[in-house]
Amino acid sequence: MSHLPQQPAAGVSRRTVARATAAAGLAVLLGAATGTARAATRLGPRTLDVSVPSAALGRSAPVRLILPSDFGTRPEKKYPVLYLLHGAHDDYTSWTRETDIEAFTAGRDLIVAMPDAGPTGIPSVWRGGPDYETFQVKEVPALLARDYRASGTRAVAGVSTGGYGAMAHAARHPGAFAAAASYSGILDTTAPGVPAIMDAIVARENLPAASLWGNPVVNLLTWRDFNPRARATGLRGTALYVSQGSGVGNGGDPLPGILESALWPSAQGFARTLALMGVPVTTHFYGGGGHDWAHWKPEFTASWPILARALGVPE
16 A cells, blocks of 8 residues: 555645645634634634633623643544633633643643633522523533533632632532532622622622522522532532631731631531531631632642542643
């Protein structure tokens, strides 16, 4: 059998073939083969932003992806997905802006997906409004499986309201995620003082407080339904990591420390509930600290072995 390269067909120039080959390679990277190229913006060798048409939101919404290093050379391979959720008053670019997640995951066979959760960063089903839960738990995974060869193995982690989302998603959709990690997350939405914090987050974006889950007293059952602590039985079988600072003696700007301390009882109560139920969880409760990336970045590193084992990738 001849091993000589095939010659272009008559009437087709080498330049045309070269251009077609290059275009095909880029199409594979950006998902053009399945019709998503026009909605994808390449930011680097492995990073791209994809606009996802969402019935749950009634509009298209962005998700930032970091593809595996060998994505373009292993067309038969499927990859597990790590979902990273952003916090309040931030967006889907926060993890690449604040951390070295692209460099950290280089050479590891996984996809990193950073979906948007709106201006409040609360990825839930809003009362009569957008359904960020379905967007993140159903629609984005469906797109990744269809267009980017994602396997069914997933883990989720988040900061602040994204930490809430990580635990709420895993609790409300048992088995959807092999692992979940929260860094200073809101883990008991009905704990004393926490409804006021949720209302303040919503109000800061000029939205009515009741537009999330309604009134925390009148609509208590709805608040409980979306409460990770109340839905903790759904976390059985999921590898869990929870970190939270006390916020005491943070120094410098007092606001991050104040917010961190306000969420301390919520995280403690969540962990106690898991212990009473016999649901294993790795916790790191530390003195001081603030509600900021300076403390969340090392917590992600500390949780990585748990996430990696769940995803089946090297630590």
